[in-house]
Amino acid sequence: MLTATKISGQLEFLYGIMAEFDDPESLLAAARRAYAEGYREMDAYAPMPVEGLADAIGFRSNWVQRVVFAGGLVGAVGGFMLCWWITVIAYPHNVGGRPLNSWPAYVPITFELMVLVACITAVVGMLALNGLPQPYHPVFNIDEFARASRDKFFLCIEASDARFDPDRTRHFLEQLDPREVMDVPR
Amino acid sequence: MTPADPVTIQIGRWQRNSLLVGIAGAVLAVVALLIDRQQFLRSYLFAYLYWTGMALGCLAILLMHHVVGGKWGMLIRRLCEAGARTLPVMGLLLVPVLLGMSTLYIWARPEAVRDAGIQSKAAYLNVPFFIGRAVFYFAIWFLYSHLLSKWSADLDRTRDERLISKMRALSAPGLVVLTLTTTFAFVDWIMSLEPHWFSTIYGAMFMIGEMVESFAFVIALMIILSKTPPLREYVTAQHIHDLGNMMFAFMVLWAYLSFSQFLIIWAGNLPNEIPWYVSRLRGGWGWVALAIVIFHFAVPFLLLLMRGVKRRMNRLFQVALLMIAIRLVDVYWITEPAFYGQRLSIHWADLVLPxxxxxxxxxxxxxxxxxxxxxxxxxxxxxxxxxxxxxx
Incomplete structure (x- = not known):
């Protein structure tokens, strides 16, 4: 009874447990081990893109791609319909004896609007999906974490994970040969 | 590579099989020549342009790779060098075109003197200058492919990193020289089939098109070779992703240039410009044009947008094969309507000669x-x- 209170008390203020590594290879290996161990709610932090790291922590979302594709489609259809509406409905003029619906002339606008809307959805969709800008994030409670944007590599297993247990998770991370293992307070 | 290397033996087998196919094709080509000399030359010109384009595209990729020095190019460099070193042979294979000039090019026929439009261009379009220019183009191309191959081989041996900057210094102006020489070459060899027509975007359009076909070829070959050492140790998903992106970018640039030419000529609708498209959109050629729009642009555009296609070898391999095939159709569509205007007819020699x-x-x-x-x-x-x- 006492232990249960202690653990739930700990869990309340604990965001997760973080391990610090010196190089991308160790981080990648650690992320793979943690995923194989069954941990899913985790995040890896590195100062530069690390090939295969997103796969290693099980991040397989392609929602940005889908949103951008939909945006591109909307832009293309919208651009074409805009040109068609202007030249056929709103201002029907005979230009050089061509039919009102002269589609080759619409193609540049269609293409440009496709690119424009796809780019805007990429930026907005990316921000909406990754939750940025985010004024507060618990990982910054650790001073050492400032080096994540310089020369150190971090793996944080979050307390929300189903397999998370303060002692066992800490023990597991310590096996991975990190520089240091730290509790991340909320 | 030692002669006993499995990959050397494999390439040697491919070389022998290619040669057998080439000889069998050449025998049929001679039959075509004996039956119908004119048809032989027309089919030969298009086949020749496709494969010369392959070699020139390899040289263009090689120059670009030396200028920017990206890691994407490291694993295809030797393939591009080998492709560029085929150019002397392509120079020899131009001889049938030169011998058949008066059959292929109306400006090279005696009756051209009665055509005022051709006469005004006679200072450029005449037989000796045409041959002289061809020799000049091949001399320049040979110089670049020879020097880059030689220095690259020296680099293997000496590991002297100054050679890297030497190759870069040669390649940067080389890209300008190559663009100019290939533009003039395609003006000579294809555009002058219709001597009254001209388009300034033509050379760039054709050059980018041949870079697409060369990218497709080296990507496909690299994927096959990556099953065995030494390439197996080096190829990563990121390599083929980058190469897929490059092929995608050049394919879109090709589409941009092709459509620009079409839009300008369509909008102008002038009697000296529009016949080029009229003869390429009527009488069955329109279906070929539609197939090019779909399979040279729309389908690869959608496929290569997807990250999953570019990072999986077998999928990117299939897209590369599609590009290799559709480029042949595009070269056919650009070249052959000059002879058959407004009527699509495919002769068996058109299949044999490529x-x-x-x-x-x-x-x-x-x-x-x-x-x-x-x-x-x-x-x-x-x-x-x-x-x-x-x-x-």
């Missing part, structure tokens, strides 16, 4: 390929994968 010239080209290519190590072992940038592209 195989014959292709067999010979591939035999020379594989012969060149096995003479060097398959990866530039002396280049320090060979190690490791390219940086992951965050964008797409």
């Amino acid at each position: 195989v014959a010239v292709g067999g010979i080209w591939l035999a020379v290519f594989f012969g060149q390929l096995k003479s060097r190590p398959l990866v530039p072992v002396g280049d320090p940038r060979l190690q490791g994968a390219p940086r992951e592209t965050v964008a797409f």
